[in-house]
Amino acid sequence: MGKNDENSTEGKTAKEKSLRITAIAISLIEAVAVAVFVGMFGYNVFVSYIRMAAPQPLSYDYQGEAVFDFNITGEDGVEYPAGTVFEVYGFTPRNTLMLKSGSGSVVSNTHSRIDICQAKNGDELLQAYEQFTSTETAEHFRQDITVVVVAAIACVIAYCIFAYINNRWSGEKKKQVILCVVIVALSVFNSLFIHRYMSKARAPVIYLYPEQKTEVNVKLVLNGKLTTTYPLYDNDLGWNVTATPEGIITDSKGREYSYLFWEGDIAITPDLSSGFCIKGEDTAAFLEKSLKQLGLTDIEADAFIMYWLPLMEESKYNVITFQTAAYEDVSGLKIDPKPDTVIRVNMLWYPVNTYVDMKPQDLEAINPSERKGFTVVEWGGEKYRKPVFQN
Numbered sequence: 001m002g003k004n005d006e007n008s009t010e011g012k013t014a015k016e017k018s019l020r021i022t023a024i025a026i027s028l029i030e031a032v033a034v035a036v037f038v039g040m041f042g043y044n045v046f047v048s049y050i051r052m053a054a055p056q057p058l059s060y061d062y063q064g065e066a067v068f069d070f071n072i073t074g075e076d077g078v079e080y081p082a083g084t085v086f087e088v089y090g091f092t093p094r095n096t097l098m099l100k101s102g103s104g105s106v107v108s109n110t111h112s113r114i115d116i117c118q119a120k121n122g123d124e125l126l127q128a129y130e131q132f133t134s135t136e137t138a139e140h141f142r143q144d145i146t147v148v149v150v151a152a153i154a155c156v157i158a159y160c161i162f163a164y165i166n167n168r169w170s171g172e173k174k175k176q177v178i179l180c181v182v183i184v185a186l187s188v189f190n191s192l193f194i195h196r197y198m199s200k201a202r203a204p205v206i207y208l209y210p211e212q213k214t215e216v217n218v219k220l221v222l223n224g225k226l227t228t229t230y231p232l233y234d235n236d237l238g239w240n241v242t243a244t245p246e247g248i249i250t251d252s253k254g255r256e257y258s259y260l261f262w263e264g265d266i267a268i269t270p271d272l273s274s275g276f277c278i279k280g281e282d283t284a285a286f287l288e289k290s291l292k293q294l295g296l297t298d299i300e301a302d303a304f305i306m307y308w309l310p311l312m313e314e315s316k317y318n319v320i321t322f323q324t325a326a327y328e329d330v331s332g333l334k335i336d337p338k339p340d341t342v343i344r345v346n347m348l349w350y351p352v353n354t355y356v357d358m359k360p361q362d363l364e365a366i367n368p369s370e371r372k373g374f375t376v377v378e379w380g381g382e383k384y385r386k387p388v389f390q391n
Contacts, residue, residue: 038154038155061089062129065121068118072099074101088125091116097125099114201262206376209245209375213244215241216241220262223267227264229260238334271326276290276319277352279318280314281313295345316353322366328344339373344377344379347382350384
């Protein structure tokens, strides 16, 4: 009799231990799933919000001088000979210089492309530039660590909650398993859902118009990642092609292209303070007029419209903004030889069912008014997805 009681007690103890282990394991799985969700949520909402509130500056103020061993044509149209001493009044986040001449005329600003390394004293300037960016990098690192710590705390709290629930259900494995599956599924789904708010740069195409047949190297500098390129883009070398004044591009195999094509995910922070709200049926006419103001030729505008119009004309209204400045902050171009004129058009749009009253953009102020010398043109866009929990 005593032996049976002993066996019964041992069996009960072993069963309870097994149930506790199961409850602990399931609780850990659920807690980790919640931590992953909180981490993704924190990075894509909390960190993105902080960086949107204090976005990457268009420039860093700096006082210094720069000298080059080649001629430079300024924004005022004046050609400055090699050896001219320029006043440096700032850097841009794209490793380029903001220059003034001795008379105070602006030679290059945030939209110009005179690389720091092109200056004779480039090493000195680059060192100063890195001092600005190191502070920003440290702040981003601090924000990322904050997200990790918050996710870890959430994991501990979630474990305590789920351990309590699962221990109460220790004799009902079916409920435990169902709860585990539901928590994991919801966490993974929400993590992926929030992560999708990285913008998709759709069909940016790059036209090259040198003054004579020229070998050209084009490199993309993205705050994001490439997903598609044509012709194939080399991540180290970029595109090495030959271009003609007519815009015909030829690769090393002799194949000809009208433009260079890429798509990718970029972390753009748009400025939605101004733009246009256009009826779907009026979108084609609006784009024809707007793209001309932005500097595109009819052929370039036709390609743009043929790509985007099928996605937009069925909407009741389309809110349309052109995000060239915000786009350039996350999508840089490095082109050798350096172009004389760069025209970049980036459209961000989204459909709405009611008219939205907006301050109109001054489109003619976005790009150069005329094309001079070696000209590079790029157009592309994104369909805007409103971030989660944004009012």
